[in-house]
Amino acid sequence: MRGLYLEPFSGISGDMLIGALLDLGLDFDQFKAELAKLNVTGYHLVAEKTAASNIYGTSFDVLLDQGTKDTGFHEAHQHDHHHHARHLSDILALIDASDLKPQVKTNAKAIFNEIGRAEGYVHHVPMSEVHFHEVGALDSIVDIVGCCVAIDLLGIETIKSAPLSDGQGFINVAHGQMPVPVPAVAQMLVDSQVPFKQREDVQTELVTPTGMGFVKTMVSEFGRLTTANHIKKVGYGFGKRQTGSFNALRVMLFENAVSSQTVRTTNDQVTLIETNLDNQTGEGLGFAMQQLLAAGALDVFLTPIQMKKNRPAQKLSVLVTPSQVDAMAQKLFQLTTAKGLRYQTLNRKIMQRHFETIATAYGPLKIKIAQYGAVIKRTPEYDDCAQIASQRGLSLEAVYRTVQQAIQQHFEEEIK
Template identity: 65%
Template sequence: MQTLYLDAFSGISGDMFLGALLDLGLDFEQLKTELAKLHVHGYELTQQREAQSSIYGTSFDVQVAGGKDHGFVERHHHQHEAGHHHDHEARHLADIEALIDGSDLSDTVKHHAKAIFMEIAQAEATVHHMPLAEVHFHEVGALDSIVDIVGCCIGLELMQIDTIMASPLSDGSGFINVAHGQMPVPVPAVMQMRVGSAIPIQQRLDVHTELITPTGMGLVKTLVREFGPLPENAVPTKVGYGFGKRDTGGFNALRAVLFEKKN
C-alpha cells in the first residue's frame, strides 16, 4: 500500500485531484472502465499532459453536454425546465446514493464516495436553510461531480493508496459569479464544511477567485487523516501535478507525492 501527500498550495478540486493521480501513473483507460460501472451516460473524460510555468503536469476534465456550472443546490422550481436530458436532471442526495449503491463498484469506493457527497450535501443544506432530503444538485454539476468524486475514490483504490496526508490548504478571496448570483470566497459550502473541523486553511489575498471547490473540500474532509509539512524521513517514489482550470495569476496546480508504505 502507498501513502499520498497532497501539497495544496493552490487549493484543490476534483479535477485537480484526478489530474494529479493520472500524472502519478493512474491508468486512464482503467479509470474509464471502472467509471462505466456507475451506468451513467452523457459525459466524456479528457486528459492532457501539458506545461504550466515550464512545469509538466496533467489537466483532467469531465466534459458534460450543456457545459459547466458552479455550485450544487438546485431548488425544486428549476427541476422541470425544458430540454434536459434524462441523465442531466437535478438529483437529490438520495438519488445519487442509490446510483452509487446500484453500481458494480467496490464497497470501499461506494463507502468513500457516499461519505463525500454527504459532507457536501449537509453543508449545502445548512447554507441554503433547507432539509437535507430537499437538496438538489445542479443538473450539470451533479453529473460532473458524481464522475469527479467517484473517479477520485476509484483512482485511490486502483493505485492502492490507503493513507492520505496534506499540507495546509490555500484558498483565494473576493467573489465568484455563479448561475444564481455572486458567492464570496471561500464559497459558502466550503466555509460551512470548516465548522467543527481543524483543517488548516490560509486565505491568499493576492488571488481573487476560488481555489477550494466544495468537491475538493469534501475530498479533503473525508479522506485526509493528517495535515502538516512533507514527511521528513519518508522517501518519495514519484511526484505529480494536477492542473486547475481557474486563472489565478500564478502556478495553479495540486502537487501530489507518493510514498511507499513502510512495514
C-alpha cells in the first residue's frame, strides 16, 4: 500500500502541498493535463525548484491571467462586482460537470463542503448564501482540485500526518483583521481528532482553510511513522509567507514495508487477533481493514459467521508480529465497534523471500522470488503492475501476462 506522510511543522496550504508532491516526482505536464479536465481557464501554473536554508524543494503557484488573488469571506448580497467569487453550489456544479476522475471529484467536493460548513457557521449564514473569495476564487479552486489530482496521480492510498502547527497573532484580510488560527480553521477543529498546536515564534497564519480542509477530509491517521512504513522519497513544498523560520511542508512517500522485506528463515511466529462484529457497517469494516494494513498488520480478513440468536456477523481476523499486539489492539478498539479481543500465537512455515529487478517491456521491474527447498515461485508485485496498467490504460491481466513472459525469459537465459 502506498501512503503519504505529512509533516506540517510550518503549517499547510494548497500550494505548499502541491509543491511538495511535485518535489516527490509528480510529472508536472501530466498534472497540468489532468487538471485541465476541470474545464476552467484564466490561469497558468508555475513550479520552480528552489532552496531555503540550503534545502532544495519546489515552489508552486497559480497565476491568474487577469486580476490579482483575493482573500476573505463575503456574503451573497455583498461585493457582487467580484465576478470571480462563487457560491459553494457553483463550485460543486463545476466539479460535477468536469471530466475529472470520479474519485478526484468526490475528494474535491468533500473538501469544499468541509470548508463551506465552517465558513457558514462562522458568518452565521446558510452554506447556500456564502460567497467564497478565499476558497471560491479561481486560484483556490485550482489549489484544492489540484491537490486531489496530485494524490490520485501518485497512486496514494492512505495519508498520515504529524500534528499541525499554526502561528498566532493576526492577519489582514478584505474585512480587516482576523485572529490566527483564522476563524474557518478554528471552526474545523471543533469536534475533530486533528492534533493542533500554535507556535509562539511565528506571528502569522500557517494553516489555511484549504490546508485544514484537506487534512480533516483526507488524513486517516495522526501520529508518527512506524517501522512498517518504508520511506521511498522525501519532498518539500515551500510557502509564500515570510515567517522568520523555515517555511515548508515536508512530505514522505512510503510503502508498507512488510511485503518488500527479505525473508531468510522458513520458521517464525505470528499472533492472530480476532473479534466478532455484528453492529458495524460494511464501509466501516473496509476502512478498518485499510487502516490496520497501513499500520503494519501482516494480513487482515473477514469471515461471515452466525452469532447467538442467529444474528449474521463478521469475524475480523488480524495477523501481526508478536511485538505488535498492544499497538494493534489499540487500533482495533479505535477503528471498530469491538469491546473485546482474543488472540493467540501461532507457529508458521514460510518461504524464504528476496527481490530482483528484471528488464520488461515497461522498463525495469522488481519481482518477488520465494523459495522453500526445491520449490521456487517468481511473481511480480501487484502494486507495480496496477500502476503500469493505470498509467498506460491497460488491463491488469495484460500487464501480468507481459511481465510473466519477461520473468520466464529472464530466468531461462540465466540458466543458459
